[in-house]
Amino acid sequence: MRLEGIAAQVFSMAAALVLAPLLAGWVGQCRAWLQNRRAPPLLQPFRTLHKLFHKEAVMAHEASPLYRAAPYVVFACMLLAGMIVPTLSTDLPLAPAADAIALVGLFALARLFISLAAMDVGTAFGTMGARREMLIGFLAEPALLMVLFTASLLSSSTSLARIVESVSRQELAILPSLAFAGVAFTMVSLAENARIPVDNPATHLELTMIHEALVLEYSGRHLALLEWAAALKLFAYSCTGIALFFPWGVAHARDHVALALALPVLVAKLAAGGVFLALIETTLAKMRIFRVPEFLATAFLLGVLALLVHMLLGA
Amino acid sequence: MSIQLVNLFASALLLLAFAMLSQRRIVRLINLFALQGVALVASTLTMAYATGQSHLYWSAAINGVLKVIVLPWILHRLIRRLNVKWDIETLINIPMMMLVGIVLVVFAFNLALPISQFSQSIARGTLGIALACVLMSFLMMITRSKAVPQVIGFLSMENGLFFAATSATYGMPMVVELGIALDVLVGMVILGVFMFQIREQFDSLDIHHLEKLREE
Secondary structure (H helix, E strand, C coil), rough: CCCCHHHHHHHHHHHHHHHHHHHHHHHHHHHHHHHHCCCCCCCCCHHHHHHHHHHCCCCCCCCCCHHHHHHHHHHHHHHHHHHCCCCCCCCCHHHHCCCHHHHHHHHHHHHHHHHHHHCCCCCCCHHHHHHHHHHHHHHHHHHHHHHHHHHHHHHHCCCCHHHCCCCCCCCCCCCHHHHHHHHHHHHHHHHHCCCCCCCCCCCCCCCCCCCCCCCCCCHEEEEEEHHHHHHHHHHHHHHHHHHHHHHCCCCCCCCCHHHHHHHHHHHHHHHHHHHHHHHHHHCCCCCCHHHHHHHHHHHHHHHHHHHHHHHHHHC | HHHHHHHHHHHHHHHHHHHHHHCCCCHHHHHHHHCCCCCCCHHHHEEEEEEEHHHHHHHHHHHHHHHHHHHHEEEEHHHHHHHHCCCCCCCCCHHHHHHHHHHHHHHHHHHHHHHCCCCCCHHHHHHHHHHHHHHHHHHHHHHHHHHHHHHHHHHHHHHHHHHHHHHHHHCHHHHHHHHHHHHHHHHHHHHHHHHHHHHHHHCCCEHHHHHHCCCC
């Protein structure tokens, strides 16, 4: 464990904490522009967080300690996920602790806690949201694993840092398996981050909401942590996508110049990704909840196809 | 580079086969069939360019005219005159069909692996994909209850066979290819007439009516 590695790790964490709400704000802005509305300022998520942190946290009388602990657990999971994914440098001391499969496990842990907490208070909406979240989660997880397996097979390692290193050092080639995996990953991240074809993040309509139903009972600093965690989740997913499919510009070990350059490159990639996400959200319509299994089955199918095509063609 | 391109088009063929399997609307099914034709033509052209086999250009041209332009046009006219647009009913539900499709792909890949060892072609790895396309077209013909999707399944099976021929052995002799092209065209015309007859007899294109014997 060297000092440089620790510095890179701390730098990555700070970048994750700051860039995650910025990304959420940027997506919101792009959406507003595309829909001919007046856009909220870029720093709006920070203002919301600031406001929520200064408000009193109201709790239900029957709330158990689990309800109180859940926001912290979810936030910690998402922050750790953001730190494992090699966003700026592949030389991360935390990276050997968790590989791609553990990353999926982290997301699952967060999902478990938020669902339990939503059921804990015993309101109808919380229970409904928890059920839907679990439905989406158990369908999205195998598809995500298939995508990660494909990338792991390409670089013969499940460690995300290794995958990034080997993919970015490879010469440019057309890899049909990665193309399939990329589409599957996009579909999974739309479902996991409660984005439009699956869930609308901007609505509190009773019958359709999923993510909002889960956090409906929370207020004050708990809600702030959950909102921040949601932004961090979007950030972690975007960075995983960038790491797997566009890893150029990430600094390798002991490369100080590249580390300084990695941040602008990452910001540019995230900005492009945000525009892409806003485009998807504006052009697609939200689908019925009963169509979601079909949507995610398609993602799983694409993931499996990526795996099979890689085995057959070696590409 | 050209091998990578052929691989890419082969993967596109496989993806389109799955898309056709899961498609609910008949107009989109025909468009997907035309797209599959485009992918086939593109891969054949790449093969022709990479290997310098000039007869592959000819077969690409025949395929382009027949499968991208003529057959989709006939099919579009047919469904307009039969007035079926919202027609597709599958016998098993679509996610289930995709899972069966994955099993078929695994089966085809395993089956093709030892066979492709004997081939000298640069794109022998894609034989498995061609086989998978053929099997998936079979699946489509089995699981669709109406006549028009079954015909499209039959036509896309020919796509798979043609791709198998180009990927394993750089295409068939010209006479055979011309014969097959003519066969497909004539088959399409006959099947079109047949569909009109079915509808006139039973007021529906559901081929299950053909299974019952009438007692008169």
